[in-house]
Amino acid sequence: MGLREKLELLGVSRRDFLKFCTAVSATLALPPALAPKVAEALEDDNRPAVIWLEFQSCSGDSESLLRSGRPKAADLVLDVISLDYAEVLMAAAGHQAEQAKHDSMEKNKGKYVLIVEGSIPVDDDGVYCCIAGDTAENQLKKAAAGAAMVIAVGNCASFGGIPAAYPNPTGAKGVADLVKGVPVVNLPGCPMNCDNLTALIVHYLIFGTLPALDNQLRPKFAHGKRIHDNCERRGHFDAGQYVEKWGDEGHRQGWCLYKMGCKGPQTWHNCPTIRWNDGVSWPVMAGHGCVGCSEPGFIDTMSPFYRRLPEVPGFGVESSATSVGLKLVGVATAFFAVHGVVSIIRNRGTVKRVEEEYYEKDEKK
Amino acid sequence: MADRIVVDPITRIEGHLRIEAKVENGVITDAWSSSTMFRGIEKILRGRDPRDAWYITQRFCGVCTTVHSIASIRAVENAVGMKVPFNAEMIRNVIMGMQYVQDHMVHFYHLHALDWVDIVSALSADPAKTAALQQSISDWKYSSEDYFKGVQDRLAAFAKTGRLGPFGNAYWGHPAYKLPPEANLMAASHYLQALEVQKEIIKVHAILGSKNPHPQTFLTGGMSIPCDPNSQNAINADKIAMIMECNKLAREFVEKVYVPDIIAVAPFYLDWASIGKTSGNYLCYGEFPDGREGYPNNLWLPAGIIKNGDLSTVHPVDQTKITEDVVHSWYEDTGPLHPWQGETERKYTGPKPPYEYLDVEQKYSFVKSPRYEDEPMEVGPLARMLVAYASGQKEVQDAVNYVLTTLGVGPEVLFSTLGRTAARAVETLVVSQKMEEWLMALAANIGSGDYAIQDNSKWEPETWPVQAQGYGWHEAPRGALGHWIVIQNKEIKNYQAVVPTTWNAAPRDDKGVRSPYEEALIGTPIADPEKPLEILRTIHSYDPCLACAVHVYDDKNELKSKVQIL
Numbered sequence: 001m002g003l004r005e006k007l008e009l010l011g012v013s014r015r016d017f018l019k020f021c022t023a024v025s026a027t028l029a030l031p032p033a034l035a036p037k038v039a040e041a042l043e044d045d046n047r048p049a050v051i052w053l054e055f056q057s058c059s060g061d062s063e064s065l066l067r068s069g070r071p072k073a074a075d076l077v078l079d080v081i082s083l084d085y086a087e088v089l090m091a092a093a094g095h096q097a098e099q100a101k102h103d104s105m106e107k108n109k110g111k112y113v114l115i116v117e118g119s120i121p122v123d124d125d126g127v128y129c130c131i132a133g134d135t136a137e138n139q140l141k142k143a144a145a146g147a148a149m150v151i152a153v154g155n156c157a158s159f160g161g162i163p164a165a166y167p168n169p170t171g172a173k174g175v176a177d178l179v180k181g182v183p184v185v186n187l188p189g190c191p192m193n194c195d196n197l198t199a200l201i202v203h204y205l206i207f208g209t210l211p212a213l214d215n216q217l218r219p220k221f222a223h224g225k226r227i228h229d230n231c232e233r234r235g236h237f238d239a240g241q242y243v244e245k246w247g248d249e250g251h252r253q254g255w256c257l258y259k260m261g262c263k264g265p266q267t268w269h270n271c272p273t274i275r276w277n278d279g280v281s282w283p284v285m286a287g288h289g290c291v292g293c294s295e296p297g298f299i300d301t302m303s304p305f306y307r308r309l310p311e312v313p314g315f316g317v318e319s320s321a322t323s324v325g326l327k328l329v330g331v332a333t334a335f336f337a338v339h340g341v342v343s344i345i346r347n348r349g350t351v352k353r354v355e356e357e358y359y360e361k362d363e364k365k
Numbered sequence: 366m367a368d369r370i371v372v373d374p375i376t377r378i379e380g381h382l383r384i385e386a387k388v389e390n391g392v393i394t395d396a397w398s399s400s401t402m403f404r405g406i407e408k409i410l411r412g413r414d415p416r417d418a419w420y421i422t423q424r425f426c427g428v429c430t431t432v433h434s435i436a437s438i439r440a441v442e443n444a445v446g447m448k449v450p451f452n453a454e455m456i457r458n459v460i461m462g463m464q465y466v467q468d469h470m471v472h473f474y475h476l477h478a479l480d481w482v483d484i485v486s487a488l489s490a491d492p493a494k495t496a497a498l499q500q501s502i503s504d505w506k507y508s509s510e511d512y513f514k515g516v517q518d519r520l521a522a523f524a525k526t527g528r529l530g531p532f533g534n535a536y537w538g539h540p541a542y543k544l545p546p547e548a549n550l551m552a553a554s555h556y557l558q559a560l561e562v563q564k565e566i567i568k569v570h571a572i573l574g575s576k577n578p579h580p581q582t583f584l585t586g587g588m589s590i591p592c593d594p595n596s597q598n599a600i601n602a603d604k605i606a607m608i609m610e611c612n613k614l615a616r617e618f619v620e621k622v623y624v625p626d627i628i629a630v631a632p633f634y635l636d637w638a639s640i641g642k643t644s645g646n647y648l649c650y651g652e653f654p655d656g657r658e659g660y661p662n663n664l665w666l667p668a669g670i671i672k673n674g675d676l677s678t679v680h681p682v683d684q685t686k687i688t689e690d691v692v693h694s695w696y697e698d699t700g701p702l703h704p705w706q707g708e709t710e711r712k713y714t715g716p717k718p719p720y721e722y723l724d725v726e727q728k729y730s731f732v733k734s735p736r737y738e739d740e741p742m743e744v745g746p747l748a749r750m751l752v753a754y755a756s757g758q759k760e761v762q763d764a765v766n767y768v769l770t771t772l773g774v775g776p777e778v779l780f781s782t783l784g785r786t787a788a789r790a791v792e793t794l795v796v797s798q799k800m801e802e803w804l805m806a807l808a809a810n811i812g813s814g815d816y817a818i819q820d821n822s823k824w825e826p827e828t829w830p831v832q833a834q835g836y837g838w839h840e841a842p843r844g845a846l847g848h849w850i851v852i853q854n855k856e857i858k859n860y861q862a863v864v865p866t867t868w869n870a871a872p873r874d875d876k877g878v879r880s881p882y883e884e885a886l887i888g889t890p891i892a893d894p895e896k897p898l899e900i901l902r903t904i905h906s907y908d909p910c911l912a913c914a915v916h917v918y919d920d921k922n923e924l925k926s927k928v929q930i931l
Contacts, residue, residue, distance in 0.1 A: 047526075047528065049528075054381075055402070056402060056404050057427070057912065058379070058424050058425060058426050058427035058428075058912050059379045059380065059426070059427045059428050059912065060424070060426075060427020060428075060430060060578040060579055061427070062427070063427050063428055063430065063577075063578040064427075064578055066471070066475070066560065066563070066564065067564050067567065067577065067578070068564075069564065072560075072561060072564070073560045073561070073564060074557045074560045074561065077530065077531060078519075078523055078530070081530075082528045082530045083530040083531050084528075084530055084531075084533060086531055087374055087376045087377075087378075088376070088377065088378075088379070088476075089376075089377065089475065089531045090376050090377070090531040090532075090533075090535075091376075091377070091479040091484075091531060091532050091533075091535035091536070092376065092533065092534045092535040092536070093372055093374065093375055093376040093377070093897075093901055094371065094372035094373055094374070094375070094897070095371075096534045096535065096536075096896070097374060097376050097534070098374075099534055100533045100534040103534070104533075119404075121404075124713060125717065125718070126718065127713045127715065127717075127718065128402065128403055128404075128713075129381065129401065129402040129403075130381070130401040130402070130718050130720075131373065131374050131381055131401065132373050132374060133371075133373060133718060133719050133720045133721060134718050134719040135718045135719075136402075138718070138719070161424075162404070162406065162409065162421060162424045163404040163405070163406075163409075165409045165421075166409065167408065167409070169404070169405030169408045169409065169711075170403070170404060170405055172404070190424070190579060191427060191578050191579060245819075245821050245824075246584060246587060246589055246591075246818060246819035246821060246824065247587075247591055247592075247816060247817055247818040247819050247821070251589075251591045252591040252592075252593040252596050252598065252599045252816065253593075253596055253598055254596070254597070254598025254599075276571055276575065276576035276577070277564075277567065277568050277570075277571035277576060277577060278564075278568070280568050280571035280572060281571045281572060281575050281576065282575055282576060283575040283576065283581040283582075284575075285575065285598075286571075286572075286573070286574060286575030286576075286581070286582050286589070286590050287575075287582060287589045287590045287591050287598070287599070288575060288581050288582045288584075288589040288590075291420065291581070299417075299420075299421065303413060303414065303417050304413070304414035304416070304417055305414070305416070305417050305420060306414070306416055306417075307414075
């Protein structure tokens with residue numbers, strides 16, 4: 001029985017189903033005309049086996065999965081993927097759970113999708129995260145070996161996240177630092193936005209390939225533009241209208257949060273366009289600046305959160321939107337490297353490394 | 366060690382928990398609780414801006430995703446003397462209240478229910494009888510025969526694929542499952558409905574907090590979501606109406622589904638009202654400031670301690686009586702110490718992975734053992750409900766009495782696995798009924814022209830004393846949570862947290878006394894040591910949150926904490 005028939009049983013009309021497919025197409029930035037193709041891919045009873053491993057995590061990404069709105073969480077788990085191992089949801093525990101994982105990995109060798117949540121500690125032979133008596137690193141390497149691709153969800157699995165923040169007490173690393181020979185896709189964010197995960201899975205189902213990635217292995221459909229580029233408050237930035245104090249007139253009127261520490265100009269994420277929780281809101285909309293949770297080196301490169309970024313050209317000037325806007329697009333990354341995060345935070349080895357490895361490379365590119 | 370069974374990973378929880386248990390003649394005679402992951406977040410906090418701590422500590426846990434933020438901002442507010450505006454206090458109450466309701470709902474239906482509900486058995490149910498059962502317990506809208514037939518067909522189609530995903534290789538058909546197929550089908554339907562309902566009601570966190578998981582509008586001294594009835598970028602009538610709709614749905618589901626389910630299922634599992642007992646000590650810090658004086662005044666759920674199951678006396682909480690012990694934890698030995706004098710040096714001495722068993726005679730967990738007057742304490746919804754019940758809190762007394770009377774049992778059944786699960790439902794009920802009041806108090810205050818959301822006078826660290834220290838408490842859904850902070854030169858000098866699961870999941874103390882998880886497992890029957898479903902029942906009744914519990918770490922010789930309660 002295909003997905004379509006199952007949905008019919010539940011009273012989901014063809015029209016609703018196509019509406020969902022159109023929404024997925026939108027997240028993927030596909031033309032609406034492709035919606036029928038999305039539908040076709042989903043209708044095959046060809047659910048990819050998914051193994052979801054959790055390491056040094058807070059389970060925030062697993063919770064994010066449960067907030068999935070398109071498709072709804074129940075449909076996602078029952079109809080779109082075969083979630084063969086996921087500690088937060090699965091009924092089996094202990095060796096039964098490990099057996100289920102083992103069986104799925106054997107049966108779907110070379111075809112299953114491995115999703116990883118949480119960083120992997122490598123100090124002291126990996127004793128800081130053990131599951132079923134074995135280390136996270138061993139668990140990851142075993143599972144990655146037979147996977148078609150690995151999706152690192154959340155900033156911790158993507159780049160090490162908070163556990164890897166200075167002084168990185170456990171030697172925490174992201175997936176791409178440890179997995180070689182298998183394609184890795186990073187879906188950072190704290191947590192990852194589930195709409196980006198479902199869009200990625202649907203992309204894989206339709207096209208049988210991975211979407212275009214940036215040099216941080218993030219899908220361009222989700223991380224191809226800065227928060228600042230699509231921010232609903234961009235007009236206020238350009239017009240020099242800034243929140244000065246929490247709860248002041250500007251704050252209540254939705255002015256720009258740049259002076260309150262917003263990291264939108266340095267953050268590549270689609271929060272302003274897809275928002276969160278079925279599109280209800282996102283941090284800037286709710287009056288708090290972006291903290292840059294989708295970037296490598298987060299949190300060291302983004303804190304203190306309430307300290308404004310170094311001088312941005314045009315800032316504080318009642319100049320025309322166009323000139324500031326044009327200047328900013330060109331220099332946002334450059335000022336990051338030149339003025340440097342080092343000037344806004346304590347000078348730490350991690351930060352320097354991140355700067356050199358990621359941002360300067362990014363800029364040169 | 367053939368008689369020792371190991372369950373690792375314990376699934377359907379937050380984090381990494383391992384249980385080892387000794388089974389003799391079909392009964393657990395000893396048990397060890399171990400956490401096998403840690404990150405060292407308290408160490409990471411040092412030297413950072415105290416105003417950032419709420420965001421970082423929020424990442425202790427993504428399930429109870431607001432609770433460390435609340436404890437953290439209260440700790441800073443306490444340290445530097447910020448006064449939180451009434452609007453922010455009420456916004457926090459609404460956020461915390463919805464966290465209780467959504468978190469408890471997800472716990473019951475998605476993390477706990479499969480310990481009691483056999484999904485496979487639902488396939489053989491008669492949908493007409495299921496409809497009759499549903500109609501007999503409440504007037505919930507999804508109660509027709511056609512509806513249940515549809516769910517059953519969906520489950521059957523799913524089972525027919527032979528790929529059961531998260532339901533694969535579980536304990537279906539286990540003799541400890543007692544529900545008739547019709548009740549299993551009803552519960553399976555509610556599992557699917559709750560998955561949808563929790564996602565809808567948590568939109569309150571998106572409206573007030575920008576997103577969930579990990580809402581992002583907390584501030585030391587207030588909140589960053591503005592209030593202004595004449596702006597489209599602030600809390601206005603439209604947003605209040607949206608929250609009301611979420612509250613309404615939450616309350617309806619709790620009143621018509623969650624609580625009736627507990628009452629319908631409990632009679633089949635009354636033997637679990639005498640399984641899962643602990644020493645009878647319960648600790649609650651109190652929560653929900655319910656007046657204009659602000660936290661910690663006029664707490665709607667009162668603070669207190671119950672000792673030895675004696676509901677006739679509620680003892681006051683005195684934080685100076687809290688100590689933490691590391692005799693069985695992977696840290697350098699120090700003897701029992703006050704949390705703000707703790708000297709913690711990580712010292713993993715467990716077996717080299719991969720391993721089969723832990724050496725439980727020695728150190729065996731990354732969780733420390735907190736004690737109150739040298740006694741273990743259970744924390745969580747049961748502790749809160751017992752303290753409130755014994756303190757004469759009217760809403761709680763009425764709700765507890767309603768459930769007990771309906772089931773025809775006395776309050777003694779509360780001290781058990783079943784009691785823990787029922788207390789969580791009772792709490793969800795009273796909180797879901799209360800949220801509207803806080804929202805209306807917020808609306809009325811905004812209506813009076815008060816738009817303040819933040820204590821701006823203390824926002825800049827330049828206004829703080831060079832040295833400051835404080836603490837912040839919060840009753841998280843899983844129980845009593847405390848953060849302690851020392852601030853020096855505008856930076857975090859030291860940070861400590863003692864969290865609910867630390868109390869509950871701890872290993873033994875220096876006297877060999879078991880902590881709640883370990884104690885509660887003693888005497889639990891195990892029908893099939895290969896399928897230890899019964900262990901999951903009791904452990905899940907606590908709603909474990911292990912990433913929260915393990916976060917303490919400090920470099921050798923670095924920590925010389927001198928936190929003092931102000």
